[in-house]
Amino acid sequence: MEKIYGNIHSFESFGTVDGPGIRFVVFMQGCPMRCRYCHNPDTWQIGSGKKYSAREVAAEAMKYKSYIKNGGVTVSGGEPLLQAEFVTELFGLLKEKGIHTALDTSGITFSEANAEKYKKLLSVCDLVLLDIKHIDDEKHKKLTGFSNEAVLKFAQFVSDSGVDLWIRHVLVSGITDDDEYLFRLKKFISTLKTVKKVEVLPYHGMGEVKYEKLNIPYVLKGMQPPEKDRIENAKKILN
Ligand code: SF4
Numbered sequence: 001m002e003k004i005y006g007n008i009h010s011f012e013s014f015g016t017v018d019g020p021g022i023r024f025v026v027f028m029q030g031c032p033m034r035c036r037y038c039h040n041p042d043t044w045q046i047g048s049g050k051k052y053s054a055r056e057v058a059a060e061a062m063k064y065k066s067y068i069k070n071g072g073v074t075v076s077g078g079e080p081l082l083q084a085e086f087v088t089e090l091f092g093l094l095k096e097k098g099i100h101t102a103l104d105t106s107g108i109t110f111s112e113a114n115a116e117k118y119k120k121l122l123s124v125c126d127l128v129l130l131d132i133k134h135i136d137d138e139k140h141k142k143l144t145g146f147s148n149e150a151v152l153k154f155a156q157f158v159s160d161s162g163v164d165l166w167i168r169h170v171l172v173s174g175i176t177d178d179d180e181y182l183f184r185l186k187k188f189i190s191t192l193k194t195v196k197k198v199e200v201l202p203y204h205g206m207g208e209v210k211y212e213k214l215n216i217p218y219v220l221k222g223m224q225p226p227e228k229d230r231i232e233n234a235k236k237i238l239n
Contacts, residue, residue: 075102122158169198
C-alpha cells in the first residue's frame with residue numbers, strides 16, 4: 001500500500017482550547033476557504049507545509065502522553081478534511097494507544113462522493129469540533145467565499161453517525177452577531193442529535209499581523225471584538 005504523508009503546518013504541545021483537557025494539536029496545511037476573520041492565513045496554501053507520516057505524528061504526540069492522557073489529540077488547520085486519509089490513519093494509531101481524538105473542521109469539503117471516506121475517519125474520531133461560520137447561505141458566501149450547504153450536510157452526517165459534536169461559532173459585530181441569525185443557527189443546532197456543547201468564540205484581530213507579513217489585504221481592518229453583553233447574548237441564544 002502506498003504510504004500516505006500529511007502536509008503539516010505546525011504542532012502545539014499543550015493546547016487547552018481545542019477540545020477537552022490538555023491536547024496535542026496538529027495544524028494541517030491547506031484550506032480552500034477564505035474566511036474574512038481567519039487568523040491562520042499561513043495555513044491556506046494547499047500542498048505546502050512539512051511532510052510527515054501518520055506514525056511520525058503519532059510518535060510526536062506520544063512524547064506528551066502523560067500530559068494528554070486525560071485530554072487527547074486534536075487535528076485542526078487549515079482544513080484537515082482535505083487530508084482525510086492521513087487523519088484517519090493518524091487517529092487509528094492514536095485510538096490503538098487509547099488516546100482521545102478530535103477533529104476541528106469547517107466541514108466544507110463534504111459531499112456524497114466522499115461520504116464513505118469520511119465515515120471511516122469518523123469511526124476513529126471521538127469528537128468533531130464543527131465551525132459553523134454563518135447560518136445564512138448568502139452571508140456565508142460573503143464571509144468565506146463558499147455556500148454553507150456542505151457544512152450543514154456534514155453536521156447532519158456527523159450527528160447521524162453518532163459522533164459527538166461541539167459546535168463553534170465566531171461572533172463578529174455586524175456580520176454574525178445578529179439575533180435573527182443566532183436564532184436560526186440555534187434552530188439548526190436543535191436538529192442535531194449529538195451536540196454536547198456550543199461554543200461562542202468572540203472575534204479578535206490577532207491574526208492581522210500575519211496578513212501584513214503575507215501581503216494579503218485584511219478586509220476586517222479596524223473591526224473590534226464584540227462587547228461582553230453581546231457575547232453573553234449569543235451564548236444565551238445558542239445554549
Ligand atoms: S476554514 Fe479555518 S483555516 Fe480555513 S479560512 Fe476559515 S478560519 Fe481559516
